[in-house]
Amino acid sequence: MQADHLESRLGAVSMELDVLIYPDEVRVATPEDLRQWELETASQRSAPPAEPRLFVALYPYNPAAMSPNPDTAAEELPFVPGQIIKVFGDKDSDGFYHGESGGLSGYVASNLVAEVPVDDYDLKHLLMQQGFIPVDQTGISLSPDVSDASSIPEDGVVRRMVALFDYDPWESSPNADSESELGFHSGDIIYVLGDMDPDGFYYGDLQGRRGLVPSNFLQLLPWD
Structure with a gap:
């Protein structure tokens, strides 16, 4: 009976305490400590996620x-x-x-x-x-390599275009020499070098591959 009575009294006065644990001490948190913790927590919740x-x-x-x-x-x-x-x-x-x-x-x-x-x-x-950018054996390029002047028309104009449809030269090309053309998929980004030729083809770069691409399969994609 005496032990039961003592346990009952201890239960009546029990209370929860917040403590702060440091490398060299443990102490009871003050009201100011709790307010500071709440402010830091609210700030973390409202902070925007880090940019990938x-x-x-x-x-x-x-x-x-x-x-x-x-x-x-x-x-x-x-x-x-x-x-x-x-x-x-x-x-x-x-x-x-x-x-x-x-x-x-x-x-x-x-x-x-x-x-x-x-x-x-x-x-x-x-x-x-x-989703993709051209990668070669030596590094990364965000645009076509225009250092090879022999493969670029004289005006040197570079345009960025997006493919509207799939194109397989072996099946769809109107030209007998389809080996000089590029195949591509809808949504591919193609860098066009120079103006359209008399047959309606551009000379383009797709992830480091170069060749002729039909202009009616492409749409201009502005740089900005």
Whole structure:
């Protein structure tokens, strides 16, 4: 009976206390500490999410066949060269980022990608919509390589166009020499070099491949 009575009295005066834990001490939180914590929490909730960084894949990667971590390969992101990947945060201790591309999300091996230093919001949005940029063996290019003057018409005009329809030269070309033409898919971004020729074709660059492209399959995509 005496023990039961003591337990009842202790229960009646029990109360919850908030404590702050530091490396060298533990102390009871004051009302001012709690107000400060509430303000910091509210600020974190209202802060906009960090903008993703853009990376481009330099090499093909199939996690199922190439992952160094077979047990977690299903959590990694597959990609092909030139593919744009949105990366969130820094890489982890294993050298992986967390990213999104093509409607998929997963871990991204940092040694297979390179960051695209884009600060302009509109250009960043356009690249994310486009999904790919040309990649060669030496680095990254956000526009066609115009250093080869022999392959560019004299006026040197470069336009950016988007494909409205799929085009397979072997099936749809009106020309006998279709090997000089580029095949492409609807939505591809093609950099057109110079003006249209008498047959209604442009000379274009698609992810580093160059050839003739039919003008009636393309629509101008302004730079800004």
